[in-house]
Amino acid sequence: MNDEAGRATPSRRAVVTAMGLLPLATLAPAVLSESQARAAAGKGYQHFSKHQAAVIKAACARLVPGPDDDPVEKLYDSPGATEADVVRYIDTMLAAFDHDPPKIFAGGPWSDRHGGDADHMKHFVPLAPRQLEAWRARTHDLKRQYAAAIKKLDAAASGKNFAAASHSEQDSILTKLDDERSLIFGHTIEGMYSVPEYGGNRHQVGWKSIGWPGDVQPRGFSPKQVEDSDGPDVLLANGVVDAVLNLFPLIGGNAMRKARHHG
Amino acid sequence: MADRAIVVGSGAGAAVASMVLTHNGWDVLIFEKGPKYIHGYEKPGPIRTTFSSDELKASRKFEIPDPLSEPRTFRAAAGAQEEVGEVNPLSSCVGGGTVHWDAKTPRFWDIDFKKKSMLGPYPDTDVEDWPFEYADIAPHYKTIERLMGVAGAQSAIPHSPVLKHAPGERGFVMPPGPQQLASTTVAGGCTALGLHPYAFPMAINSRVHDGRPPCNNCGQCSSYGCPIGARIGALAVMRHAVNTGRVEIRDETIVDRVVHNGKRATGVHWIDKHGKHGHSSAKLLVLAASAIETSRLAHLSNFPDPHDRIGRDLMFHNFMDGFGIFLDQRMHAYRGRSTTQCCEDFADPDFPGSRAFAKSMGLPYIRGGIMELGGSQEPIAEGNIYTYILGILRAFDPLNFGKPFGTNFKTLMRASILRDRLAGISHVGEDLPYATNRVDLDPKVKDFRGVPVPRITYSMGAHEQAAIEFFIPHMTAILKAAGASMAAAVPESVSDGLTGTAIPHGAHVMGGMRMGHNPKTSVTDGTGMVHGMENVFVADGSVFPSSGAQNPTLTIMATALRNATKLFGDGHKHVGQNHAHHHGHSGHSGDRGPLPSTGSDPTLPLIATATLTAGLAAARLARHDGDNDSGEDR
Numbered sequence: 001m002n003d004e005a006g007r008a009t010p011s012r013r014a015v016v017t018a019m020g021l022l023p024l025a026t027l028a029p030a031v032l033s034e035s036q037a038r039a040a041a042g043k044g045y046q047h048f049s050k051h052q053a054a055v056i057k058a059a060c061a062r063l064v065p066g067p068d069d070d071p072v073e074k075l076y077d078s079p080g081a082t083e084a085d086v087v088r089y090i091d092t093m094l095a096a097f098d099h100d101p102p103k104i105f106a107g108g109p110w111s112d113r114h115g116g117d118a119d120h121m122k123h124f125v126p127l128a129p130r131q132l133e134a135w136r137a138r139t140h141d142l143k144r145q146y147a148a149a150i151k152k153l154d155a156a157a158s159g160k161n162f163a164a165a166s167h168s169e170q171d172s173i174l175t176k177l178d179d180e181r182s183l184i185f186g187h188t189i190e191g192m193y194s195v196p197e198y199g200g201n202r203h204q205v206g207w208k209s210i211g212w213p214g215d216v217q218p219r220g221f222s223p224k225q226v227e228d229s230d231g232p233d234v235l236l237a238n239g240v241v242d243a244v245l246n247l248f249p250l251i252g253g254n255a256m257r258k259a260r261h262h263g
Numbered sequence: 264m265a266d267r268a269i270v271v272g273s274g275a276g277a278a279v280a281s282m283v284l285t286h287n288g289w290d291v292l293i294f295e296k297g298p299k300y301i302h303g304y305e306k307p308g309p310i311r312t313t314f315s316s317d318e319l320k321a322s323r324k325f326e327i328p329d330p331l332s333e334p335r336t337f338r339a340a341a342g343a344q345e346e347v348g349e350v351n352p353l354s355s356c357v358g359g360g361t362v363h364w365d366a367k368t369p370r371f372w373d374i375d376f377k378k379k380s381m382l383g384p385y386p387d388t389d390v391e392d393w394p395f396e397y398a399d400i401a402p403h404y405k406t407i408e409r410l411m412g413v414a415g416a417q418s419a420i421p422h423s424p425v426l427k428h429a430p431g432e433r434g435f436v437m438p439p440g441p442q443q444l445a446s447t448t449v450a451g452g453c454t455a456l457g458l459h460p461y462a463f464p465m466a467i468n469s470r471v472h473d474g475r476p477p478c479n480n481c482g483q484c485s486s487y488g489c490p491i492g493a494r495i496g497a498l499a500v501m502r503h504a505v506n507t508g509r510v511e512i513r514d515e516t517i518v519d520r521v522v523h524n525g526k527r528a529t530g531v532h533w534i535d536k537h538g539k540h541g542h543s544s545a546k547l548l549v550l551a552a553s554a555i556e557t558s559r560l561a562h563l564s565n566f567p568d569p570h571d572r573i574g575r576d577l578m579f580h581n582f583m584d585g586f587g588i589f590l591d592q593r594m595h596a597y598r599g600r601s602t603t604q605c606c607e608d609f610a611d612p613d614f615p616g617s618r619a620f621a622k623s624m625g626l627p628y629i630r631g632g633i634m635e636l637g638g639s640q641e642p643i644a645e646g647n648i649y650t651y652i653l654g655i656l657r658a659f660d661p662l663n664f665g666k667p668f669g670t671n672f673k674t675l676m677r678a679s680i681l682r683d684r685l686a687g688i689s690h691v692g693e694d695l696p697y698a699t700n701r702v703d704l705d706p707k708v709k710d711f712r713g714v715p716v717p718r719i720t721y722s723m724g725a726h727e728q729a730a731i732e733f734f735i736p737h738m739t740a741i742l743k744a745a746g747a748s749m750a751a752a753v754p755e756s757v758s759d760g761l762t763g764t765a766i767p768h769g770a771h772v773m774g775g776m777r778m779g780h781n782p783k784t785s786v787t788d789g790t791g792m793v794h795g796m797e798n799v800f801v802a803d804g805s806v807f808p809s810s811g812a813q814n815p816t817l818t819i820m821a822t823a824l825r826n827a828t829k830l831f832g833d834g835h836k837h838v839g840q841n842h843a844h845h846h847g848h849s850g851h852s853g854d855r856g857p858l859p860s861t862g863s864d865p866t867l868p869l870i871a872t873a874t875l876t877a878g879l880a881a882a883r884l885a886r887h888d889g890d891n892d893s894g895e896d897r
Binding site: 063213219229 | 325488649650678
């Protein structure tokens, strides 16, 4: 049953686990799940090993660079995947089922970022059976894909360690390995621009870097903000933007159909 | 004890059918295969929900069936290669598709109900008249508009083409909300070209209504559940059913078979969230699970189908999407209700030039449809598109273009040409009925419960292709006239180039159980009762004989209301008429909504009305025992 207040109700699995650890529980201040125990043991991540996390962190920083990763970003002082802690987002997604309820759907109706009484998004929504079924399979498959991708990135690096390779070598590997790049890039985008409760977008730096206000409930926008222009904002010429604009009539719609909203 | 009806589904049509049935003496047991995410809608006042402004949650399919556990299959034609995955899914939870819709409520036109007699026959299609006409459904439109709480301005609706084809006073109960800059800008382009845009009627509060707050313009609207309950869709009608005390809703329970003897349904077989199987019996079956799911259930139940009509004439809309990029200002379409302006000129078969164009293509006429003006998208979707475009750029210019990520990506996100500088057009073109477009059961693929999934066979016809060719340049012209620096328009069905097929995803799904007087060419009769069955009533968009050229939900609800009233009585006719009283009273005052505030004990007339109408309904149902519709609608 979905708890309307978004609170976790202990599942059968959690209760069984707790019973199995009962003797331990009398000694420890709190019962730790396997992943929490691993995290507490100093690795810092729930799913990734230290090395795996380093590889993913390095790849994310090339895909969506911050000030320390690219001179242009330094100029803009524009945070990237490292600043947003995207590797934490991906790790949280892969370890979603180490939590109860699983960290798949953040709660509602709002966070405390724009006048909310409390951060209801912190409390994840228990999954319906059909969601459990799908997301168990999906995260299981993603774990496999990430393990394989990390191996492949390492193997492509001259020193057999992607994380230790130079930026230019990392770039050329990521340019070459299309499948691995798309896997990590898609989740890097999610980790940059999703609500921070999923583990990324730390301090909302992803949103701030693009002028996106994020979740604005329960405050919302005033009628004037809806109806009026904010004033001129002329887009200056720039190589990549111009290239996209030149291609737009050809590719705009083709790409956009992938994202059309329901209505 | 009252007779029991079972309703499959809890969305637009189900809410209306449940309201009519409960107010006419029936007990109603509702099965909804999805969860319940909106709580407290039954009473006037704020709702509680776990819906939120969370793009990731929406893209992870919080309220939509996940193709990993509930896939569908798709093929362009019989014998063509089949794909397994997501095929035009609707939100599946208590409230159905109206939980995350953008609540637009235009009416269909007179010509939609009398297509064949007013516009003439259309070769190679199943174009027919509906069993009723605009004048018959108009009062029901008004009732639904009032019950859902539609915001709109009668004076804003243009006579030509809209009121000319859909006359009458709307049941607007509040004025339109703030108009989005992106919408008014694109509407300006329409006006400059002599078209007639107006404030889009929508069931989103612009003031407190039923104790629910006005919309606060959060912007994450279409395809999100409303976090504050300013938009609760069909649940605003469902509450009038629930408040009779005669309704039980079993969520997370799928009906996988209607039990019947070939003539009369006796109940349903269901599977609940624990995987438990069970049976419930009823005197009346109402199918309202949405067009594809209702057709699937009819197939799963082996309904009599001597003429092979079940699931045929499936229709989506012929969506065309326009994209205007504004390089000199930000359009901030992320503020406010999604697309606050619309324009219906392209729904007119006499739109200048279209007759001649149709003739040149050897077709009787072509129609586009309503346009939603000013839409855009959100950052995760935007980012994903840039990764796709950067990949293409590299292919176009492999030597000089840099890497398809990094600062190139971030520059695009900062410039935001495909989000903050974008104002779009979503054009809802009519999709004609073709018998070859259909739903049947996939012979191999099953959902996670082991139930065969629907297989969709669909290709657009000559009409749709011609309409695309004619209207795409007009859409581009509107965006340019609106001041867009760059503009493009494409059919939604543009192939993604990977598989050579294009799976429609516009979330407007109609047909499969079409109404008609002739059982050889239709599945349900003139009131939505399944031909050849005595007690199976279909109350969703599957009964549409044609798709119209407007957003379908209002017409789904008005059709269900018209049919259910004919079948079961009008004991619901005073429902919601004492809205004004709801605000001033606390708690239960509005819960007995069906009755006028006479000051007398409401219980006695309620029982009397219920008894009388239940008797009438029973008599009515008893007449549905043959293959022939008696033509009582004329």
